[in-house]
Amino acid sequence: MQWEVVIGLETHTQLQTKSKQFSGASTTYGADPNTQACEVSIALPGVLPVLNKEAVECAIKFGLAIEAEMAPRSVFSRKNYFYPDLPKGYQISQFELPVVGKGKITIQVPATKNTEAYEKVINITRAHLEEDAGKSVHGAVEGMSGIDLNRAGTPLLEIVTEPDMRSAAEAVAYAKKLHELVQWIGICDGNMQEGSFRCDVNVSVRPKGSDKLGTRREIKNLNSFKFMQQAIEYETQWQIETLEDGGTIQQATVLFNPDTGETRAMRSKEEANDYRYFPDPDLLPLEVTEADKARVKALMPELPQALQARLVSEYQLSSYDASTLTASRSQADYFVATVAAGAEPKQAANWVMGALSAKLNAEEKSIVDSPVSAAQLAALLKRIADNTISNNAAKQVFEGLWAGEGEVDAIIEAKGLKQVSDTGAIEAIINEVLAANQAMVDEYKAGKEKAFNALVGQCMKASKGKANPAQVNELLKAKLG
Amino acid sequence: MINSSLKQLGQQLASKQVSSVELTQAYLQRMAQLNPTINAYVTIDEDKTLAQARAADARIATGDFGPLTGIPLAQKDIFCAKGWRTTCSSKMLETFISPYDAHVISQFDAAGAVNLGKTNMDEFAMGSSNETSYFGGVKNPWDFDRVPGGSSGGSAAAVAARLCAAATGTDTGGSIRQPASLCGFTGLKPTYGLVSRYGMIAFASSLDQAGPMAKSAEDCALMLNVMAGFDERDSTSVNREKEDYTRGLAAMTGEQPLKGLRIGLPKEYFAEGLSADVAKVIETAIAEYKKLGAEIVEVSLPNNNLSIPVYYVLAPAEASSNLSRYDGVRYGHRAAEYNDLMEMYMKSRAEGFGAEVKRRILIGTYVLSAGYYDAYYLKAQQIRRLIAQDFVEAFKHCDVIMGPAAPSTAFKAGEKTSDPVAMYLEDLYTIAVNLAGLPGMSIPAGFAQNSEGKALPVGLQIIGNYFDEARMLEIGHAYQQVTDWHTQMPEGIA
Incomplete structure (x- = not known):
C-alpha cells in the first residue's frame, strides 16, 4: 500500500520582551536560578497578573505578517495542572478565543535528487499568547530536584498550523520559514539552543488517497531542524510499519532521542490531563482595535512577501532569486544595501547568493558578520561594470576584501588586476x-x-x-x- | 475613648490630647485581656505595632499627617503584610511570613495607620461563621455562645468588642455584611474593582472585594478614602478619579435630609427564609427612612433565588484553581514524609486544608471538568448575567435597595457546621450583590430578642448602584444621626 504522512506543527516562540508575560520580572536568559523570579513568578499568595503590552504588540505583528484574522476581543484562560515548575498550578494561556486567528505562510520546499523545488501555502490555524513554565533541575543537589523559576512567566506565542504538510521536508521548510519570519519581524531571537523556538510536531499516516486523518502522535520539543527531519522520518516509518504489521496507533506524546534517532512514547492519551480550562477572572479580555493594528503596522519592517514582489518588479529579479534573497532578513538587508550603494541588482543578487553565500557557508559565518560589507561588494561590482576588472579578477579582489587587505581599488592596484580595454x-x-x-x-x-x-x-x-x-x-x- | 469615632480619635491625636502610642497601648491592653476569650486576632506583634505608633507620632509632630495617622486598625489575615505572618486562617499558611505588602496594607501604611494585628477568619474566607478557621472559632461579643458570622469574623468581633478603632474585611458572598449584621456595626463591600485585590489572598477572584468594617458610616467613609483607588497591579481595578467619601456627610442633618430618595424593597427579600424578628427590625428601620424623607418603592429581583446555586458553582470553580498554588513546593505546609512527587502533593494538601476548603476545591474541580463545564460553569455564568440584569431593572425604579443583610440573628456555634447548605443560606441576601459586582453595606438597625431573652443585633442592608458608595454612606450616616444603634456596645466588654 502507498502511505501518506500528514503533519501539523505547534511552535512555541519566546517573545523578545524586556519583562515577563504577566509581571515586571526580567526575561534575560542564563541568570542564576530564581534571581529573576519576582513575587508574581513565584506565585506568592495574593499576587495578580498584569498583561505585558509589548507581548501583545508581538502577537499583532505576527498576525499582520501572516495576514491573519485578528479578533477584536480575545480571552485569557487558565490551564490547570500540577507540576513543580508551574508555580500557580495553572498556566495562563488562550483557549477558545486566541489573539491571532486563521492566516497563511508560503513555504519554499527545496529540490532533491528526485523532485524539483516548489512552493506551498501552509494554513495557520491560530496563534495565542501564553506564559512559559519554570524548569526542574535534576542532580544539582544530590538526591534532590531543584526548581528554577527564572523562565516561569516568560511570554510565548504558540503558533499552530493546519495538518497541511505531507513530508518531513515540507515540515522542515515550514519551520525554517517560520523561524526566519519571527526574527524578520523582530518578535523572537530564534535561538533554538536556548529554547526560544521549540516545535511540537503532530504526525499521522494514512493510505494515499484517503481523506480521513490517521491517529496522530505528537513529537515534543524539537529544538533543531536536523532533529525534526530525523524524528519525522523515523516516526513516519514506525507508524507505517506498525500499521502494516496489523497494529494500531495510539494517540500519544512522544520524545525524540537524538542519540538513537528514535521516538519513544512519553504518555498515552488515557493518562492525559483534564486541564479544566476556564477564563482567567484576574485578566480582562484583550481588545485589539483597528487603531492598534495600524499603530503596530507602522513599526514593522517591510515583510518578506512584499520585499520579494518589489525585488521582482523594481529590480527585475526572477522570482526564484527574489525568494532566495528574502529567505532571511539579514540577507535581504545586505542585498538591498548593496544595490543602494550602486550595484546592478542582478549582478548583486548573483554575488550575494553565489560567492558571498558560499564563502559564508564555508567559514560558518552569518551574513551580519560578513568581513565584506555591502558597500565593499557594491564597489567591487562597479569595477566589473565599468570594465576595470574582469569577473575572474573580481573573485581575487573579493578574496582580498575578505582577508581584510584593504578597499577595492587598492587591492586591484596592488594585485595588478586592472583589465586592458584599450x-x-x-x-x-x-x-x-x-x-x-x-x-x-x-x-x-x-x-x-x-x-x-x-x-x-x-x-x-x-x-x-x-x-x-x-x-x-x-x-x-x-x-x- | 474606645467608643470614639475615627474623627474624634483623629482630633485627639492631632491636638496631642493623646499620642498614637498611648492609644495603641490601650487597644493592646484590651486585646491582651479579651482576645484569649474572643479569639478575634490570630497574630499580634506588639513590637511591630508600637514601632508604627511611634512613627505615627513622629509624623504628627512634624505636621505631616492625615485623618487616619496614628489610628490603630485590625487587618483581616487575608491581606499580605510584609514581615507579618499571613495565614488566611489555614494550616497551609500557618508559618508563611509575607515578603510583600498588599495594596490595602501599603495604602494604610502610607496614611500612617497602625496595624494592631491580623484577624481570624474562615479558612481562605470560606464560611459564614468563622468556624472553618484553623485557629478556632471567634466569639460573638454580644453572646459568647454565638458566632460572629464570617468569613471576616475576627475583624467583626474586633470592631464589636472595641478591640480596634476599625478593621478591614473582604466580602466574596457576604463576608463583610453578614458579620456586620450579626455583630452590630457598619460594614461596606464596595463596587467590584474599587479596591485593589493585589496582595489580598484570592478565594474567588471575580467576586472578592475588600472593604471597611467600622462603627459608623462616617468611619467607613474615612477608611474607604484610604482603601479605594486605582492600582495597575490589579487588572480588574477600575481607573477612575479618587473621591472623598465623606464629602456629603455634613449635609445629612435637619428635617428630611433624604427627601426624594427612592428606596426599593425587593419583595424576594421579605419572603420565605427571613426570620420574623429580623423582618420586624427591618420594617422599623424602613419607617425611620420614610421620616427622613425617603419614598418606598417595591421592586423585584426575580432571579435572587438562583444566586446561591450560581455562587456555589462559580466561587468554588475559581477557588479550586486559585488554591492550586498551595502545593508544598515553594512555601506553606509540606508533608513531613512522602515517597514521590504525587504523594507530596496529596499529603501536603490533605493535611494543609480543612474540610470546607476541600469541599469547595472538589466542587470547583468537578464543575470545571470536561463534560460538565457547559452544564455547570457556563450555565452559572449565564445566570449570573441575569442576576445582574435584575438589578439594572430594579435601579430604573429606585436609587438604593434595602433589605436584611442576613436572614436571622447570630446563631449558636456548632449549630450549622454539620449542614453546609444551611450555612450557605446565611448569604441569601448578600450573594447576588457580589455576583452583580455592586456595592452593599450593612448598618446596625436594632436588636431582636432571642429565645433566651438576649438582645442580638440586626443589620439593615443598603445596596447601591455601581460606584455609588458616597451616596450609600450618606444614607447610612443620615440614619445614624437619628438613631444610636451603632454606638451601642455589648455588655461586659466596656
Missing part, C-alpha cells in the same frame, strides 16, 4: 596570437566553432588575463570575418 592594445595581442596559431585559424574557417574559443583563450593568456574578454571576442570575430 582597443589598440587588444588588437596587437590578437594579431600576435593569430600569427602564432595559423592552424587554429584554419580550423575555424573550416567550420570548427571550438577553435574560436581556443583562440579567445590564447588571447586572454597572452594578456595575462587582463584583456576585456568581451572586447577580445568582438575584435577577434571582426578580424576572422
Whole structure:
C-alpha cells in the first residue's frame, strides 16, 4: 500500500520582551536560578497578573505578517495542572478565543535528487499568547530536584498550523520559514539552543488517497531542524510499519532521542490531563482595535512577501532569486544595501547568493558578520561594470576584501588586476596570437566553432588575463570575418 | 475613648490630647485581656505595632499627617503584610511570613495607620461563621455562645468588642455584611474593582472585594478614602478619579435630609427564609427612612433565588484553581514524609486544608471538568448575567435597595457546621450583590430578642448602584444621626 504522512506543527516562540508575560520580572536568559523570579513568578499568595503590552504588540505583528484574522476581543484562560515548575498550578494561556486567528505562510520546499523545488501555502490555524513554565533541575543537589523559576512567566506565542504538510521536508521548510519570519519581524531571537523556538510536531499516516486523518502522535520539543527531519522520518516509518504489521496507533506524546534517532512514547492519551480550562477572572479580555493594528503596522519592517514582489518588479529579479534573497532578513538587508550603494541588482543578487553565500557557508559565518560589507561588494561590482576588472579578477579582489587587505581599488592596484580595454592594445595581442596559431585559424574557417574559443583563450593568456574578454571576442570575430 | 469615632480619635491625636502610642497601648491592653476569650486576632506583634505608633507620632509632630495617622486598625489575615505572618486562617499558611505588602496594607501604611494585628477568619474566607478557621472559632461579643458570622469574623468581633478603632474585611458572598449584621456595626463591600485585590489572598477572584468594617458610616467613609483607588497591579481595578467619601456627610442633618430618595424593597427579600424578628427590625428601620424623607418603592429581583446555586458553582470553580498554588513546593505546609512527587502533593494538601476548603476545591474541580463545564460553569455564568440584569431593572425604579443583610440573628456555634447548605443560606441576601459586582453595606438597625431573652443585633442592608458608595454612606450616616444603634456596645466588654 502507498502511505501518506500528514503533519501539523505547534511552535512555541519566546517573545523578545524586556519583562515577563504577566509581571515586571526580567526575561534575560542564563541568570542564576530564581534571581529573576519576582513575587508574581513565584506565585506568592495574593499576587495578580498584569498583561505585558509589548507581548501583545508581538502577537499583532505576527498576525499582520501572516495576514491573519485578528479578533477584536480575545480571552485569557487558565490551564490547570500540577507540576513543580508551574508555580500557580495553572498556566495562563488562550483557549477558545486566541489573539491571532486563521492566516497563511508560503513555504519554499527545496529540490532533491528526485523532485524539483516548489512552493506551498501552509494554513495557520491560530496563534495565542501564553506564559512559559519554570524548569526542574535534576542532580544539582544530590538526591534532590531543584526548581528554577527564572523562565516561569516568560511570554510565548504558540503558533499552530493546519495538518497541511505531507513530508518531513515540507515540515522542515515550514519551520525554517517560520523561524526566519519571527526574527524578520523582530518578535523572537530564534535561538533554538536556548529554547526560544521549540516545535511540537503532530504526525499521522494514512493510505494515499484517503481523506480521513490517521491517529496522530505528537513529537515534543524539537529544538533543531536536523532533529525534526530525523524524528519525522523515523516516526513516519514506525507508524507505517506498525500499521502494516496489523497494529494500531495510539494517540500519544512522544520524545525524540537524538542519540538513537528514535521516538519513544512519553504518555498515552488515557493518562492525559483534564486541564479544566476556564477564563482567567484576574485578566480582562484583550481588545485589539483597528487603531492598534495600524499603530503596530507602522513599526514593522517591510515583510518578506512584499520585499520579494518589489525585488521582482523594481529590480527585475526572477522570482526564484527574489525568494532566495528574502529567505532571511539579514540577507535581504545586505542585498538591498548593496544595490543602494550602486550595484546592478542582478549582478548583486548573483554575488550575494553565489560567492558571498558560499564563502559564508564555508567559514560558518552569518551574513551580519560578513568581513565584506555591502558597500565593499557594491564597489567591487562597479569595477566589473565599468570594465576595470574582469569577473575572474573580481573573485581575487573579493578574496582580498575578505582577508581584510584593504578597499577595492587598492587591492586591484596592488594585485595588478586592472583589465586592458584599450582597443589598440587588444588588437596587437590578437594579431600576435593569430600569427602564432595559423592552424587554429584554419580550423575555424573550416567550420570548427571550438577553435574560436581556443583562440579567445590564447588571447586572454597572452594578456595575462587582463584583456576585456568581451572586447577580445568582438575584435577577434571582426578580424576572422 | 474606645467608643470614639475615627474623627474624634483623629482630633485627639492631632491636638496631642493623646499620642498614637498611648492609644495603641490601650487597644493592646484590651486585646491582651479579651482576645484569649474572643479569639478575634490570630497574630499580634506588639513590637511591630508600637514601632508604627511611634512613627505615627513622629509624623504628627512634624505636621505631616492625615485623618487616619496614628489610628490603630485590625487587618483581616487575608491581606499580605510584609514581615507579618499571613495565614488566611489555614494550616497551609500557618508559618508563611509575607515578603510583600498588599495594596490595602501599603495604602494604610502610607496614611500612617497602625496595624494592631491580623484577624481570624474562615479558612481562605470560606464560611459564614468563622468556624472553618484553623485557629478556632471567634466569639460573638454580644453572646459568647454565638458566632460572629464570617468569613471576616475576627475583624467583626474586633470592631464589636472595641478591640480596634476599625478593621478591614473582604466580602466574596457576604463576608463583610453578614458579620456586620450579626455583630452590630457598619460594614461596606464596595463596587467590584474599587479596591485593589493585589496582595489580598484570592478565594474567588471575580467576586472578592475588600472593604471597611467600622462603627459608623462616617468611619467607613474615612477608611474607604484610604482603601479605594486605582492600582495597575490589579487588572480588574477600575481607573477612575479618587473621591472623598465623606464629602456629603455634613449635609445629612435637619428635617428630611433624604427627601426624594427612592428606596426599593425587593419583595424576594421579605419572603420565605427571613426570620420574623429580623423582618420586624427591618420594617422599623424602613419607617425611620420614610421620616427622613425617603419614598418606598417595591421592586423585584426575580432571579435572587438562583444566586446561591450560581455562587456555589462559580466561587468554588475559581477557588479550586486559585488554591492550586498551595502545593508544598515553594512555601506553606509540606508533608513531613512522602515517597514521590504525587504523594507530596496529596499529603501536603490533605493535611494543609480543612474540610470546607476541600469541599469547595472538589466542587470547583468537578464543575470545571470536561463534560460538565457547559452544564455547570457556563450555565452559572449565564445566570449570573441575569442576576445582574435584575438589578439594572430594579435601579430604573429606585436609587438604593434595602433589605436584611442576613436572614436571622447570630446563631449558636456548632449549630450549622454539620449542614453546609444551611450555612450557605446565611448569604441569601448578600450573594447576588457580589455576583452583580455592586456595592452593599450593612448598618446596625436594632436588636431582636432571642429565645433566651438576649438582645442580638440586626443589620439593615443598603445596596447601591455601581460606584455609588458616597451616596450609600450618606444614607447610612443620615440614619445614624437619628438613631444610636451603632454606638451601642455589648455588655461586659466596656
